[in-house]
Amino acid sequence: MKKGKDITIYDIARELKISAATVSRGLQDHPAVNKKTKKKINDFAEEIGYRTNHFASSLRKQQTKTIGIIVHELNSNFITSVLAGIEKITAQEGYDIIITHSSESSKKEIANAKNLLYKRVDGLIVSLSADTENLDHFQPFFDKNIPVLFFDRVEQDGDKTVVVIDNVKCGYMATQHLIDQGCKRIAHVTSSLTRNVYEERFRGYKQALTDNGKTFDKSLLIVEDLDKNGGIEAANRILAMKSRPDGVFITNDFVAAFCMRTLIRNGISVPKDIAIVGFNNDAIGELIEPELTTINYPGEDMGEIAARNLINHLKGTGNLHQTNTIVVKSNLLVRQSSLRLSANGKAAKK
Amino acid sequence: MKKGKDITIYDIARELKISAATVSRGLQDHPAVNKKTKKKINDFAEEIGYRTNHFASSLRKQQTKTIGIIVHELNSNFITSVLAGIEKITAQEGYDIIITHSSESSKKEIANAKNLLYKRVDGLIVSLSADTENLDHFQPFFDKNIPVLFFDRVEQDGDKTVVVIDNVKCGYMATQHLIDQGCKRIAHVTSSLTRNVYEERFRGYKQALTDNGKTFDKSLLIVEDLDKNGGIEAANRILAMKSRPDGVFITNDFVAAFCMRTLIRNGISVPKDIAIVGFNNDAIGELIEPELTTINYPGEDMGEIAARNLINHLKGTGNLHQTNTIVVKSNLLVRQSSLRLSANGKAAKK
DNA sequence: ATGAAAGCGCTAACAG
DNA sequence: CTGTTAGCGCTTTCAT
Numbered sequence: 001m002k003k004g005k006d007i008t009i010y011d012i013a014r015e016l017k018i019s020a021a022t023v024s025r026g027l028q029d030h031p032a033v034n035k036k037t038k039k040k041i042n043d044f045a046e047e048i049g050y051r052t053n054h055f056a057s058s059l060r061k062q063q064t065k066t067i068g069i070i071v072h073e074l075n076s077n078f079i080t081s082v083l084a085g086i087e088k089i090t091a092q093e094g095y096d097i098i099i100t101h102s103s104e105s106s107k108k109e110i111a112n113a114k115n116l117l118y119k120r121v122d123g124l125i126v127s128l129s130a131d132t133e134n135l136d137h138f139q140p141f142f143d144k145n146i147p148v149l150f151f152d153r154v155e156q157d158g159d160k161t162v163v164v165i166d167n168v169k170c171g172y173m174a175t176q177h178l179i180d181q182g183c184k185r186i187a188h189v190t191s192s193l194t195r196n197v198y199e200e201r202f203r204g205y206k207q208a209l210t211d212n213g214k215t216f217d218k219s220l221l222i223v224e225d226l227d228k229n230g231g232i233e234a235a236n237r238i239l240a241m242k243s244r245p246d247g248v249f250i251t252n253d254f255v256a257a258f259c260m261r262t263l264i265r266n267g268i269s270v271p272k273d274i275a276i277v278g279f280n281n282d283a284i285g286e287l288i289e290p291e292l293t294t295i296n297y298p299g300e301d302m303g304e305i306a307a308r309n310l311i312n313h314l315k316g317t318g319n320l321h322q323t324n325t326i327v328v329k330s331n332l333l334v335r336q337s338s339l340r341l342s343a344n345g346k347a348a349k350k
Numbered sequence: 351m352k353k354g355k356d357i358t359i360y361d362i363a364r365e366l367k368i369s370a371a372t373v374s375r376g377l378q379d380h381p382a383v384n385k386k387t388k389k390k391i392n393d394f395a396e397e398i399g400y401r402t403n404h405f406a407s408s409l410r411k412q413q414t415k416t417i418g419i420i421v422h423e424l425n426s427n428f429i430t431s432v433l434a435g436i437e438k439i440t441a442q443e444g445y446d447i448i449i450t451h452s453s454e455s456s457k458k459e460i461a462n463a464k465n466l467l468y469k470r471v472d473g474l475i476v477s478l479s480a481d482t483e484n485l486d487h488f489q490p491f492f493d494k495n496i497p498v499l500f501f502d503r504v505e506q507d508g509d510k511t512v513v514v515i516d517n518v519k520c521g522y523m524a525t526q527h528l529i530d531q532g533c534k535r536i537a538h539v540t541s542s543l544t545r546n547v548y549e550e551r552f553r554g555y556k557q558a559l560t561d562n563g564k565t566f567d568k569s570l571l572i573v574e575d576l577d578k579n580g581g582i583e584a585a586n587r588i589l590a591m592k593s594r595p596d597g598v599f600i601t602n603d604f605v606a607a608f609c610m611r612t613l614i615r616n617g618i619s620v621p622k623d624i625a626i627v628g629f630n631n632d633a634i635g636e637l638i639e640p641e642l643t644t645i646n647y648p649g650e651d652m653g654e655i656a657a658r659n660l661i662n663h664l665k666g667t668g669n670l671h672q673t674n675t676i677v678v679k680s681n682l683l684v685r686q687s688s689l690r691l692s693a694n695g696k697a698a699k700k
Numbered sequence: 701a702t703g704a705a706a707g708c709g710c711t712a713a714c715a716g
Numbered sequence: 717c718t719g720t721t722a723g724c725g726c727t728t729t730c731a732t
Contacts, residue, residue, distance in 0.1 A: 061727070118401055
């Protein structure tokens with residue numbers, strides 16, 4: 001073995017006194033290679049620690065067996081579940097993945113897209129950052145027929161393939177639940193309504209109000225960043241209202257946690273004075289007092305579905321371009337933060 | 351432009367009536383190229399949307415300008431801060447990164463290492479998974495002189511380059527603080543002591559006890575997984591003790607949160623009956639009641655330092671092989687969960 | 701079932 | 717300052 005140098009198929013060919021072409025075929029389990037030769041090749045390759053040079057291979061084949069992933073953020077239960085789901089499927093199918101995250105900045109998202117384009121991924125799975133306004137940075141992928149699949153945070157009225165939950169329904173469920181618990185004035189804390197998920201949840205919220213004979217009161221809509229400060233700010237705005245709400249639907253558990261904490265510190269009793277429903281079923285919801293009612297949806301399933309669809313398309317056994325919208329199930333998880341009535345409809349003792 | 355095909359330097363060369371070599375040089379800003387030619391090349395490349403084929407380049411140059419990252423888990427504040435720090439530096443220096451995570455499984459860690467080896471990363475930044483017992487899977491990197499830098503979770507008594515905090519000191523600080531708050535019996539909740547960080551914190555804990563004339567009581571050492579269940583289990587074990595501790599030093603905020611919640615639900619008052627100190631300064635610590643005293647350390651700095659050192663080594667302007675240990679500062683963040691005395695030494699009213 | 705040969709796109713030594 | 721040339725390691729016709 002030449003020291004410092006990698007082993008190539010030529011080394012194997014020379015050693016085994018066969019041609020490099022046969023080695024290449026043997027390594028790929030090509031049908032037209034003698035079983036014994038194949039075994040000899042693979043055993044020897046294993047023995048001397050051969051590893052294929054993916055650059056040479058990709059250069060030649062013009063495909064990378066790699067899927068790029070762009071997510072808006074890493075540190076949430078939901079996203080890591082999705083990643084786990086994606087990994088499960090891609091690993092099964094022999095695809096590599098490259099994970100990038102945009103920290104909720106469309107600027108970084110654009111850079112990531114460019115980077116993955118340069119890396120020549122075979123396909124892309126994307127959840128948009130909060131402030132992404134258009135899909136121009138994915139145009140090169142569309143142009144080159146590299147499939148792009150969006151999940152969760154997707155383009156409003158896009159004609160792209162997406163994996164989502166029914167956010168309208170979720171918003172409706174959350175709001176209806178608060179109404180069922182006797183709330184008369186329900187506020188909604190959310191992020192920029194240009195992002196589909198928030199717009200849709202908002203729509204569900206309004207619909208539930210309407211269906212229950214209430215009219216939407218604009219002053220009860222609070223738009224904040226989805227971070228610690230946003231939660232505190234939302235609470236402050238609620239506290240400052242002349243006519244305070246008695247229920248709040250917050251579109252993110254982390255924000256809900258900070259909002260609730262701030263309310264409680266200011267003498268509000270939850271759920272008695274104000275009932276609260278969050279969104280995402282983050283671990284944090286179980287840790288705070290009272291525990292947070294929330295919307296739960298299966299990240300891992302979404303990841304699996306996204307990866308499976310993308311790979312099927314890549315293998316030609318599915319077709320993304322017929323404008324699929326795949327909707328994953330979701331449900332309301334009732335906990336203490338919203339529970340004002342016992343099961344039989346009486347006011348809870350607590 | 352041939353449709354469907356990528357543009358190559360040959361296309362540019364032909365169009366501009368110069369050689370491909372010059373185009374290549376111009377694109378790389380090689381000094382020996384005429385300024386005007388360079389401008390012409392870059393302008394034209396930009397115009398027609400040329401993107402270099404990194405496979406061809408890597409194949410030829412035998413280097414990828416890519417750094418691999420292996421972390422034990424993604425969903426913690428600490429890790430995402432480290433990643434942000436790494437990204438800041440690598441972006442500056444024109445390196446790409448590939449992030450992989452092992453979900454605390456050494457099996458996945460080994461697979462990730464193999465994968466990054468195949469991807470031929472120029473260097474590696476690693477935080478070991480909980481159950482990693484040896485560094486055999488990094489041997490191929492060592493053999494091929496690919497630099498590997500460990501941070502946070504590193505090999506016990508290794509001779510490798512590492513970026514860490516002074517865990518012994520942190521354990522000491524936490525324990526000393528509890529003693530200062532009047533705790534007489536201090537339990538320690540941690541994970542497997544084979545992982546350096548936990549062994550070291552444990553050592554600091556014992557040292558603080560000794561220095562204060564206390565002897566270490568083995569029955570107060572609780573080893574659990576660092577997850578929700580571990581926290582609950584730890585609490586149950588504390589509750590079951592005949593002679594209960596009045597202080598607990600827990601090596602992870604998330605676990606501390608679940609442990610504390612369970613204790614409180616069982617009628618324990620925190621910090622009055624039991625004072626609690628966590629570790630990591632996760633966002634969760636601010637949200638729970640009482641707020642969690644914890645050890646804070648700068649993830650972003652660690653990431654920057656790790657990346658900076660690795661890249662310097664790669665560029666030949668630094669040398670990792672002189673067995674560096676880089677220690678990053680850390681501090682105790684006192685909050686309500688451990689505060690039994692007011693600043694003047696009297697028992698707090700609360 | 702196997703081999704010979706060309707070429708994927710880029711870079712670097714060498715020559716001029 | 718620019719061009720010629722060879723080759724990185726692999727895959728894939730085309731032949732045999």
